[in-house]
Amino acid sequence: MLTDVMIEKTFYGQAVDYLMTRGMSHEQACSVMIGVINAEENDVMKDRWQTPIEGYSPVMLNILYLSCNDYALQYIEKNCPQAWFRPMFVGIHI
Numbered sequence: 001m002l003t004d005v006m007i008e009k010t011f012y013g014q015a016v017d018y019l020m021t022r023g024m025s026h027e028q029a030c031s032v033m034i035g036v037i038n039a040e041e042n043d044v045m046k047d048r049w050q051t052p053i054e055g056y057s058p059v060m061l062n063i064l065y066l067s068c069n070d071y072a073l074q075y076i077e078k079n080c081p082q083a084w085f086r087p088m089f090v091g092i093h094i
Contacts, residue, residue, distance in 0.1 A: 010049065011045065011064060012050060015036065016033060019068055023084065024085060035075065036064075036068055042064075069089045073089050
């Protein structure tokens with residue numbers, strides 16, 4: 001049960017939680033995050049992944065989630081194209 005698990009309130013933790021609540025396992029979500037973290041467009045986040053999200057605008061998380069969607073779809077296409085949770089990442093606009 002998700003209420004039994006303390007969700008890490010960092011940018012990294014929130015991104016992993018976002019991916020998992022859409023159906024990915026923890027292992028899959030962490031694999032996706034490798035792409036998200038290494039993405040050139042997320043370079044501005046390189047020193048902030050373990051930063052607490054408290055005090056940041058929700059817009060920052062929404063932008064992060066868009067990046068997560070893109071890399072989740074790339075991961076799914078490569079590793080599990082028939083995944084039941086694929087539609088959870090298609091056409092998402094936050």
